[in-house]
Amino acid sequence: MNKKLKIILWIIFLGLIVLASCSLRPLKFQQNNETEITEDIDSDLIIVGFSQLGSESDWRTANTKSIQNALVKENGFSLIFSNGRQSQENQIKDVRSFIFQEVDYIVIAPVTETGWDTVLMEAKQAGIPVIIVDRKIDTEDESLYVASVGTDKYAEGKKAGLWLEKYLKERENETNISRKKLAVSEKEGSPINIVVLEGTPDSTAQIGRSQGFEDIAVNHKNWNILAHENGDFTKAKGKEVMAKYLQEFKDIDVLVSQNDDMTFGAIEAIREAGLSCGVNGNIKIISFDAVSEAFDKMEAGLINADIECNPLQGQLIADIIGRLEKGEEAPRVSYVEGKVFEAENASRDRVGRSY
Numbered sequence: 001m002n003k004k005l006k007i008i009l010w011i012i013f014l015g016l017i018v019l020a021s022c023s024l025r026p027l028k029f030q031q032n033n034e035t036e037i038t039e040d041i042d043s044d045l046i047i048v049g050f051s052q053l054g055s056e057s058d059w060r061t062a063n064t065k066s067i068q069n070a071l072v073k074e075n076g077f078s079l080i081f082s083n084g085r086q087s088q089e090n091q092i093k094d095v096r097s098f099i100f101q102e103v104d105y106i107v108i109a110p111v112t113e114t115g116w117d118t119v120l121m122e123a124k125q126a127g128i129p130v131i132i133v134d135r136k137i138d139t140e141d142e143s144l145y146v147a148s149v150g151t152d153k154y155a156e157g158k159k160a161g162l163w164l165e166k167y168l169k170e171r172e173n174e175t176n177i178s179r180k181k182l183a184v185s186e187k188e189g190s191p192i193n194i195v196v197l198e199g200t201p202d203s204t205a206q207i208g209r210s211q212g213f214e215d216i217a218v219n220h221k222n223w224n225i226l227a228h229e230n231g232d233f234t235k236a237k238g239k240e241v242m243a244k245y246l247q248e249f250k251d252i253d254v255l256v257s258q259n260d261d262m263t264f265g266a267i268e269a270i271r272e273a274g275l276s277c278g279v280n281g282n283i284k285i286i287s288f289d290a291v292s293e294a295f296d297k298m299e300a301g302l303i304n305a306d307i308e309c310n311p312l313q314g315q316l317i318a319d320i321i322g323r324l325e326k327g328e329e330a331p332r333v334s335y336v337e338g339k340v341f342e343a344e345n346a347s348r349d350r351v352g353r354s355y
């Protein structure tokens with residue numbers, strides 16, 4: 001056999017050895033700067049790959065902590081955590097890495113609703129069940145995931161609209177009383193000028209909260225939604241867009257901000273414009289999430305109302321996996337409930353909260 005053929009065969013043989021060693025579940029997972037392994041891999045543990053969409057907000061931090069605290073070794077889990085940094089492309093890479101590493105389950109908090117079918121089909125073909133957490137995915141093929149855990153974002157948007165209805169009704173009654181006293185007649189339903197800071201486009205939180213609020217607003221001819229732009233759920237972008245709104249519109253009555261981090265930025269922009277917000281302010285603020293710092297702002301009278309979106313979803317995921325491991329049915333959709341908090345009761349309502 002000539003020398004050249006021998007070398008070619010040897011290279012092929014080496015290649016096969018390398019490939020064979022890769023296909024076994026490695027005892028140690030390769031780490032990159034956004035992937036973190038919580039435990040040395042122990043074959044008795046249930047290995048879960050978790051693709052978190054980012055770290056853009058206080059809410060996201062609480063959500064990540066909740067899931068990391070639930071999927072621990074003491075509960076029989078080994079967690080591989082990846083931060084997608086608000087990029088679906090990163091998340092898809094993370095999911096493919098979990099498939100390659102032959103994890104037992106994949107958990108995904110999807111940054112946006114569409115574009116998941118291909119990679120979820122790869123997970124299905126690899127026999128790895130997928131659980132969707134926090135936001136939803138939009139797919140025709142319901143078999144691509146076994147369960148979803150989150151909150152009802154559409155209901156949250158409606159709660160914001162219903163709170164504004166209640167608030168304005170109470171003010172109208174007050175004005176009517178004073179109007180009777182002053183015998184001042186005023187056109188019913190004076191214009192209410194509203195601006196909206198929206199979350200990441202095509203995310204379930206943005207879609208649901210926008211639609212829910214609009215389905216209430218449509219019943220009020222005097223509610224004018226002057227603008228609704230993307231603030232990407234971050235404080236910096238929320239401040240930037242609110243500053244733009246304040247330049248553009250001189251008579252904003254209400255800000256609806258689809259998460260607290262954007263609200264914190266908006267409050268800075270309002271104050272830098274020499275205006276005030278909240279209970280005694282020019283601009284009334286309805287926010288979403290109800291994280292700890294938002295309670296600080298409600299107690300200071302800077303936010304009027306906050307629609308809670310509960311990030312504590314880790315235990316629900318652990319319970320679902322536990323049931324699947326025992327061959328039991330798991331609920332297809334699990335929601336964690338949330339409340340509506342108001343500035344007037346913030347000190348009382350925040351007692352005992354964990355985020």
Ligand code: GZL
Pocket residue numbers: 056057058059060134135151205233258259260261288289309
């Ligand atoms: C809501 C979640 C949203 C939060 C934001 O379920 O997807 O994403 O409201 C977070 O704070 O960025």
